[in-house]
Amino acid sequence: MSRFARHFFVCENERPAGGKPSCKARGSSEVLALLHEGLARHPEAWATVTVTACGCLGPCFDGPSVVVYPEGVWYAGVRAEDVAEIVREHLVGGRPVERLIYRWPEG
Numbered sequence: 001m002s003r004f005a006r007h008f009f010v011c012e013n014e015r016p017a018g019g020k021p022s023c024k025a026r027g028s029s030e031v032l033a034l035l036h037e038g039l040a041r042h043p044e045a046w047a048t049v050t051v052t053a054c055g056c057l058g059p060c061f062d063g064p065s066v067v068v069y070p071e072g073v074w075y076a077g078v079r080a081e082d083v084a085e086i087v088r089e090h091l092v093g094g095r096p097v098e099r100l101i102y103r104w105p106e107g
Contacts, residue, residue, distance in 0.1 A: 005048040008035055008091065011065045013056040023056075023063035030080045031064050038087030049091055059102060068096070076102035 010032040011023035035051045042049075057065040062076040066086075073096045075086070082100055089095045 003048075004050050006050075006071065006091065006094070007069045008049070008051045009054040009057065009067050009069070010035060010051065011055070011057045011063060012053040013060075021060050021063065023060070023065055026064050027080060028064035028078075031066065031078050031083055034080055034083035035066075035087065035091070038083060038091060042087075042092050045092055051091075059104075062102065065102070071096070074102040074104070075100045 011028055012032065013022045014024040015022040017025075032051070032053055039045060039049060039051055057063075057067055057074075059065050059074075059076045064076070064078045066075040066078050067073070068075075068090065073090070075082075075097070078086070078100060082097070086097055086100070089097050
């Protein structure tokens with residue numbers, strides 16, 4: 001079992017231009033940096049929350065993607081301007097940001 005109450009994984013996948021979209025091309029590096037900065041401003045969370053870059057998470061057409069475990073909360077289409085709310089509500093407060101939760105397509 002993870003020692004972290006919440007582990008944020010941010011897709012940093014990059015693909016060649018002209019193919020399937022990738023999170024990195026859509027701004028995931030800025031999202032990752034802002035999540036790291038947000039966590040840095042909350043030392044009370046350092047022992048229980050972590051943020052990690054990762055490879056492809058799957059919803060490439062809807063990225064940038066972030067998944068939070070162990071809760072299994074998925075975010076997609078995350079923009080830099082969304083990160084402060086994610087930090088405040090989910091990273092620190094433990095409450096997922098409902099408006100950003102990714103709903104996997106049926107099918």
